[in-house]
Amino acid sequence: MSTTPPPPAAPAGLQPDKGEQPDDSGAFGWLRALGPRGRRAFAGAFGGYALDSYDYFTLPLSMVALSAYFGLNSGQTGLFTTVTLVVSAVGGAVAGVVADRIGRVKALMITVVTYAVFTVACGFAPNYETLLVFRALQGLGFGGEWAVGAILVAEYATAKNRGRTLGAIQSSWAVGWGLAAIVYTVVFQFLDDDLAWRVMFWTGALPALLVIYVRRNVHDAPEAAAERRKSAYKGSFTAIFKPGLLRVTCFAVLLSTGVQGGYYTLATWVPTYLKTERGLTVVNTGGYLIFLISGAFIGYLTGGYLTDKLGRKRNITLFAFLSAASILAYTNIPEGANGLLLVLGFPLGFCMSAIFSGFGSFLSELYPTAVRGTGQGFTYNTGRAVGAVFPTMVGFLADSWGVGGALIFGALGYGLAVIALFGLPETRGRELL
Template sequence: MNFDSFDNPKTKRFQRKVTLLSAGGSFLDGYDLTVIAVAMPLFADEWGINAWQKSLVTSAAIFGSFIGAVLLGNLTDRFGRKAMYIVDLLAFVVFAVLTAFSPNVWFLIVFRFLLGLGIGADYPISSTLVAEFAPKKGRGKLSTSLGVMWFVGAVAAYLVGLAVMPLGDYAWRAMLLVGAVFALVVFFFRINLPESPRWLIAHGRTKEALDVVEHVTGERPATIDMSTEPAAERAPLSLLFRGAQRNRTLFVCGFWFCYSTAYYGISMYTPTIIAPFTHGNHTLVILASGVVAVLGLIGSLIGMNIVDIWGRRPLIITSFTGLTVALTVLAAVTNPSLEFLIVLFSIAVLFSNSGGGVLNFVYPTELFPTALRATGSGLATSVSRIGSILGVVAFPNMVAAWGNNAALWVFAAVGLTGTLICVFMAPETKGRGLEEISADAHAPAAAGIGTEQAYA
């Protein structure tokens, strides 16, 4: 079942709408995960917190997103995309408000963890919904736009940080509260979106699926063919690790883990790394870190605009190669200047975000079948969060024990690992329908053999 045959203005308007609202969730993810790095120097001075508490604050939302992606990704496949699509935004609103009014660092850690549950949930939900409504020829661009909006949210965190600096002691609270305002706006616009027809047909609700297609496209198809997809009630989680699907699962989890380890380990501490070179000027720290974030955004825009032209495979291999080279140069230079750090960090995030940072919204939705698409995406998101946690927790401790350069050599090795994973495992899915891609992983099922056997 696909939307390629419904090439009309009504369908395209809806596809843009669902992409924009899903991208709103990605924007919130990027904002909320980045704003804590912007706010850290302010509340750290106010509360006098130690290095261990800083790492807990930084990683709390990532720990939460690890759990949220696993639990709510599975619930999304069980109870529907729409229900969880709205519920996770409520977590953004409620817990973003609570973080802004935290009386001490421990309340902040708890509320950031709870906020992370919603952040983790939104990755598999939003990317799945966009992929299931998108046409196959433009699916890459629509899906990668979610990654682009993540980095728009990251840049917005720096812009908001600069805007509220005149508030003094209340500046960091204002930064966190703005995230709740953004979430409330997205929440109200998401309420009226319909359920995914792919999910409905996978659960035997064919008439409802036809109704949704008619509502979205203005045309009612005679039927919907999902014969190449495993039925929802016959798709246990173990199918992700059987046959050809196993390699797909390992690839998605592997490259995303490497990307997150390197990206979060560096980007979440960019202000901290740069701070000693600015002689205590908080505004200059935010400006310099913001430049790096902007280059990361530019990288994601490049990836979005060439993913359906150049292809997924060459894009992700180039992305990891560029990231690895930049990290290697950073690690090799022992006495860098502020300008050198800004340039090399910018190059690193530009390359990483042009492939790994946007294709993590594409590959999971393309390589997992409908009945397990959100579950598989949630699993991959959770594995990536393990990498994120390692990055944000291990990096400051490695710096303290060995220094910046030794820590950067470790991340260069992670980048190299990601490069090798992509070279040997990355498939090309450009211009192919979701059912066609899914059929490759269980071809015997399409020929009449049961799903369990096909994945054996």
């Protein structure tokens, strides 16, 4: 008997009650198609990822204040992001295994509690070293939440609408980012910087409320859960490296590395770039970020639609090129043209987010049910860890090149992503089992 996991072949999403087929036409047909339980799962995953984003961005938005408080150089501040993303690889891989072994919902709650607790702990850090440790531990939960939540919803979604459904989940990242930017603007406007950065981290306790909702209302997709429980190789790291899946795993890691290397370079350093090199105030920085984030939100939704229309690989290729071009344009705006900086913030946010919209569906469709959590958790988060080298490189290069010049390094990641697609199959229309 073959030890290689069988390829996905049959639907796993929960059909609506009593076998009814809902009308999936119209702008929100994809949401109706999920059915009542699927929509509750969507709400839980959307909220979890939004708050995951909020907790993540408490650090980049507080970076200037932190640097001044602890007397850090650019390399040390870049290390915050690197340790978060590297440890998130461990957290994501472990969460994927846990999701395959005990279920998606239980794993989701564990990840949310983990990132919330350690985000709050960061606000109590007495020194740089302690903050670095707490931030690393926050990465354990941060790494696992998206993979688990995306799989939970993917197993409810239909093949026809999976791209836009997961794109909508991905858009919650922009919601959390926007909320963090608003809170940052308020907190830093009214509090001294030495206290404001701590308050930012303390507000990371918000996800505790979400756990109560998930515990009471969200359940795994029944057919997928049944398929997972009966498998002998569920949650197995060795299974995703067997001949049938080895190629997929390697190229999916490379794809994740490229896209996330480019993205986290921008997410980490754009606030610092705006404040230090463009001379913007706290209020103006927050305003520019809202414009960037608005583009990101629309980009997630648009990318989700296009990944169903164009296919997973074409969508990623399109926005890889556009993202690289946007970085080059954004970082070469002449001094004094801050109005143009504002205008270009929208397409920058749009492109660097639209590329992510296909990830939830693409990675879910590459793996069979029994190792879907393991495969998606490992590839996405290993890519995140390797991609974490990019923000650190920018930090060290910023001292000689300037932050704006060093940000161009992030464009290289998108080229790497395009190369990785040559080793992966197109999965649009694939049913999940």
